[in-house]
Amino acid sequence: MITEELLESHQALRKKYTKGDIIFREGELPNHYFQIISGEVKMCNFNDDGREFIQGIFSPKQSFGEPPLFLNRLYPANAIAVSDCELFVLSKPLFLKLINENALVSMAIIENLAQRLHYKSVMAAEISSxxxxxxxxxxxxxxxxxxxxxxxxxxxxxxxxxxxxxxxxxxxxxxxxxxxxxxxxxxxxxxxxxxxxx
Amino acid sequence: MITEELLESHQALRKKYTKGDIIFREGELPNHYFQIISGEVKMCNFNDDGREFIQGIFSPKQSFGEPPLFLNRLYPANAIAVSDCELFVLSKPLFLKLINENALVSMAIIENLAQRLHYKSVMAAEISSxxxxxxxxxxxxxxxxxxxxxxxxxxxxxxxxxxxxxxxxxxxxxxxxxxxxxxxxxxxxxxxxxxxxx
DNA sequence: GTCGGTTTATGACTCAAATCATAAAGCAAA
DNA sequence: TTTGCTTTATGATTTGAGTCATAAACCGAC
Structure with a gap:
């Protein structure tokens, strides 16, 4: 989504997670932008009696967990490593700085959000009826x-x-x-x- | 979402719809940006035996139907006037020009998409479990x-x-x-x- | 190879929401 | 104030997915 060079020039860190690791939890306040280098990550919810609902599964080059970053809201779901993986992690202020400085990145973010919204629209209609x-x-x-x-x-x-x-x-x-x-x-x-x- | 002045300076038109009017249909190719001046609009799907699922209900100052505009995809749902209403209508090329020229607008779009994504995440988890x-x-x-x-x-x-x-x-x-x-x-x-x- | 955990498979049974039917209450327009 | 349409209400019945139980097949680690 955001190029490696751009991320590194803005001091993004590389961080490794092992299968099953929780990257962030539902209800936490978001502080970082995450982008996958390798491996897969799922975002999911657990209902009152432990049943899981998967919001989405994300692959290399994809980012996840931005929406609440833009809204100052709490994470609506958990992010869990589906396999061992490596991520770029960029702090919120640096991330916001990055997109403000770079029109192309903000357009990429828009397209990314639009894509996920599209998926959710389609599946919501399916699941409900x-x-x-x-x-x-x-x-x-x-x-x-x-x-x-x-x-x-x-x-x-x-x-x-x-x-x-x-x-x-x-x-x-x-x-x-x-x-x-x-x-x-x-x-x-x-x-x-x-x-x-x- | 986008200010009246900005919309009008980019040649957005005002268009009136009466309750029940279909603004666009699922499966059509998007050509316009829509923003509500007055009244309410719902986006919805109908399943095979006519049952409705409401993706969202939108009120004055809100826009709707942009995601597929950014993706060159077909509309995943119908837009129908819930009450008599008036809308700003801006053609796709002029809309894209507008957001490219104006960083504040593109940030507003991002926030708007993030908001809807948040709603959909929450409701999807609910509906499914x-x-x-x-x-x-x-x-x-x-x-x-x-x-x-x-x-x-x-x-x-x-x-x-x-x-x-x-x-x-x-x-x-x-x-x-x-x-x-x-x-x-x-x-x-x-x-x-x-x-x-x- | 064997062991333990995950994934797929299958049958029997239950139950909560959908369906069907019917009607009362509210509201807008003639 | 009557008429017609929408919305809310309620009971009886059905049904399809959920639940429970059990097991086979597969796979990776030791």
Missing amino acids: QEPEHRLLKLIDYSIRFFKIEKEKEGHRIDLTRQQMADLTGLRVETVIRAIKALEKKNEIKIINRKVFR | QEPEHRLLKLIDYSIRFFKIEKEKEGHRIDLTRQQMADLTGLRVETVIRAIKALEKKNEIKIINRKVFR
């Missing part, structure tokens, strides 16, 4: 269309566990497993040793 | 905290119909009616001739 199979197909197609999914000879391989799909769509694992099988039967997707292809 | 009463209370509290809700002696009056609350939370009207009554019984809210107060 569509059946499990429909929701899952939308998630899969959205992932293919807008995320980094390499096409193989069997089709696009969806690199999400059933549990992750469940947490992204607000369903239970068992429901996802059953819906995925139903979709295979309808020839909407293929399952090749447990991986979903489309 | 909380009970009806919890969802409704969150919607109500969010509305009070972040939208224009005047405090009266009975508390904050929530100016949403039961149907709108249903369409905002992904519930059915009957469920909302019952949950609202349950919340009254628990003294979380008051109902004074059918209006909800908190």
